[in-house]
Amino acid sequence: MADLPRVSIAELAAGAAALPPLDEAGRVAEPLMAVDLDGGAPDAVLACAAAQARDGDRLLVGIASGPLSPSVRPLLAALDLTLAAASEARECLTVPDPDAEAGVLSQAAARNPQACLVLGQVLRITEALPAAAALEAESFAYSTLLGGPEFGRWLGARGDRPPPPPAEQPVIVRRDGTRLLITLNRPERRNAYGRQLRDALTDALRVALLDPAVTGVVLDGAGPCFCSGGDLAEFGTAPDLATAHFVRTRAGAARLVHELGPRIQARVHGPCAGAGIELAAFAGTVVAEAGTTFRLPEVGMGLIPGAGGTVSIPRRIGRWRTLYLALTGHRIDVATALAWGLADASAGHG
Numbered sequence: 617m618a619d620l621p622r623v624s625i626a627e628l629a630a631g632a633a634a635l636p637p638l639d640e641a642g643r644v645a646e647p648l649m650a651v652d653l654d655g656g657a658p659d660a661v662l663a664c665a666a667a668q669a670r671d672g673d674r675l676l677v678g679i680a681s682g683p684l685s686p687s688v689r690p691l692l693a694a695l696d697l698t699l700a701a702a703s704e705a706r707e708c709l710t711v712p713d714p715d716a717e718a719g720v721l722s723q724a725a726a727r728n729p730q731a732c733l734v735l736g737q738v739l740r741i742t743e744a745l746p747a748a749a750a751l752e753a754e755s756f757a758y759s760t761l762l763g764g765p766e767f768g769r770w771l772g773a774r775g776d777r778p779p780p781p782p783a784e785q786p787v788i789v790r791r792d793g794t795r796l797l798i799t800l801n802r803p804e805r806r807n808a809y810g811r812q813l814r815d816a817l818t819d820a821l822r823v824a825l826l827d828p829a830v831t832g833v834v835l836d837g838a839g840p841c842f843c844s845g846g847d848l849a850e851f852g853t854a855p856d857l858a859t860a861h862f863v864r865t866r867a868g869a870a871r872l873v874h875e876l877g878p879r880i881q882a883r884v885h886g887p888c889a890g891a892g893i894e895l896a897a898f899a900g901t902v903v904a905e906a907g908t909t910f911r912l913p914e915v916g917m918g919l920i921p922g923a924g925g926t927v928s929i930p931r932r933i934g935r936w937r938t939l940y941l942a943l944t945g946h947r948i949d950v951a952t953a954l955a956w957g958l959a960d961a962s963a964g965h966g
Contacts (some may be wrong), residue, residue: 620722622650625657625691628676629664637673637733644729648675650718651695656685669694675736675939677721679714696736697721697936707936724943728766728918735920735942739935742926747874747898750927755864758922759857766918767852777849780810787816788838789823794831796824803839809891809923810847814869821872824879833880835873835899841886842896845913846923870924873898884908885964887947894925897932897958904950905964912942932957 623632628651639645657665669676669691678691678698684705692698692707699714699721711717725732738757742750761767788799798820800807807813824830837843854860865871873880878900885905888896893910896902912929914921921929921942930938933956941948953959 620648620650620718621646622652622679624652625665625688626661628668629657629661631668633668633672633674633676644733646674647729647732648677648722648725651676651678651691653678653680653684653688653691653698653700654682656688659687662688662691666691666694673733675725675732677718678708679718680708681714684708695936696739697939706934709937709940721940721943724915724945728915730764730766731761731915731918731920732943734761735915735926736939738920738926739930739939743930743935747927747931748871751865751870751924754920754922754924754926755861758864758920759861761919762852762854762860763857764918768918770917771852774848774851779853780805780808780812780847780849783812785816786813787820789820794829796820796827796830796833798824798833798835800835800837800843803837805847806841806844806886807837807839807892808844808847809895810850813847814867817869818867818872821869821876824876825872831879833876834883835880835896836883837885841892842882842884842888842908843892844887845890845892851917864922868923869895870898870928874924874928876900883963884959887911889913890921890925891923893958894921894923894928897928898924901961902959903961903963904953904959906950906962908950908953908959909947910941910953910958911945911947912938913945915942916945929958 633649675696678695680700684703692705698708699711699717700708701714703710734757738754741753783802786802788801790797802813824833873895880899881901882896882899883903884896885908887909889911912921950962
């Protein structure tokens with residue numbers, strides 16, 4: 617981990633992380649810095665370090681190879697994430713080797729430093745905002761990255777893809793008494809959250825919101841998985857970045873699922889990625905079948921979660937673990953999702 621800058625709590629308090637994050641050419645330099653938490657520090661130093669962390673421009677990741685002192689808790693909240701050998705704190709991720717895992721985060725940040733820093737900034741901002749305003753902030757940031765070099769590099773590597781073929785019934789809607797049953801129905805595309813499926817889903821969700829007779833909604837998916845995320849064939853096809861923002865915020869499903877709140881249950885299965893968990897996390901209840909996995913791949917594409925994930929997921933598991941999932945792109949299983957609160961119950965058999 618020699619390539620990852622590392623400071624002590626005292627050094628953080630003295631301003632060691634406050635160096636400008638950009639080089640002379642405006643490129644992001646050292647987007648991530650580790651903070652050694654072993655040994656703790658006096659309360660006054662910890663308070664000053666927390667203030668420096670809250671105002672910092674780069675991502676700050678705490679490293680604790682031994683037991684964490686209770687006195688460092690205010691600093692944990694100010695950091696972007698803490699990797700600990702043993703901790704139950706919501707701000708922490710417990711890993712066998714915190715130094716090695718910090719190296720994984722450092723490598724991910726080095727590959728896409730702009731997306732990394734924007735992600736951290738958005739998670740800090742949206743934490744204190746109402747959901748509707750937080751979705752706007754997420755979308756503004758996402759549109760910014762759509763015009764950036766990191767997404768451009770990913771788009772060039774992906775190459776041209778034919779648009780998705782028309783779907784006769786991308787979403788199936790049924791009534792069961794006072795419940796509305798909504799099934800994503802593009803199994804041949806693993807229910808990717810593309811334009812046709814999105815429009816049909818939002819139509820169904822509006823029915824649930826407008827019909828007072830609907831007391832509950834069940835959202836699930838046909839085929840091998842609930843939803844594999846955005847349709848990659850449609851990435852980068854918006855006519856301009858402003859239009860992309862308005863489509864995401866005014867034609868997307870995130871706000872509608874949030875408004876349904878406790879009335880909606882999402883039943884997820886299979887490999888759920890990107891929008892496949894970002895939208896579901898807004899539901900009042902998430903039921904995951906055994907064998908379900910969850911992943912946020914967007915930072916690896918030079919983007920951030922853009923279907924509401926910087927809003928829905930932190931409200932369930934905290935911004936710290938959300939940062940970890942999005943920055944690394946790692947998959948987590950049902951047991952981890954239940955322990956963190958990303959899922960509320962499990963059902964079925966793997």
